[in-house]
Amino acid sequence: MPHAFDADVISAVLRHMNGDHTDDNLLIARAFAAPADAPITDAVMVGFDGDGGVWEITRNATVSELRVPWPGGSIDDRPAVRREVVALYDAACARLGVEPRPHA
Secondary structure, three states: OOOOOOHHHHHHHHHHHHHHOHHHHHHHHHHHOOOOOOOEEEEEEEEEEOOEEEEEEEEOOEEEEEEEEOOOOOOOOHHHHHHHHHHHHHHHHHHHOOOOOOOO
């Protein structure tokens, strides 16, 4: 069973991702969603656990769920969430041929 993070940790991460990293959410969704005829027009991170992140993605006004496993495997602490989201971003850039921005 995957690690379940406290509600306050989930809330803080989602607020950060959906407030400061909307373009990254869309990039991750476009890189990891199964191919479709319609492009992804919106992606919102809606949750995560120790095994991966979850996004609601929109194509042609249809919303579906995308679950992406953490690149480094299962995690169980808050610092690992940041590390794995950054790793997902880097992997998404590599898949899409986009130059990643430097990480602070």
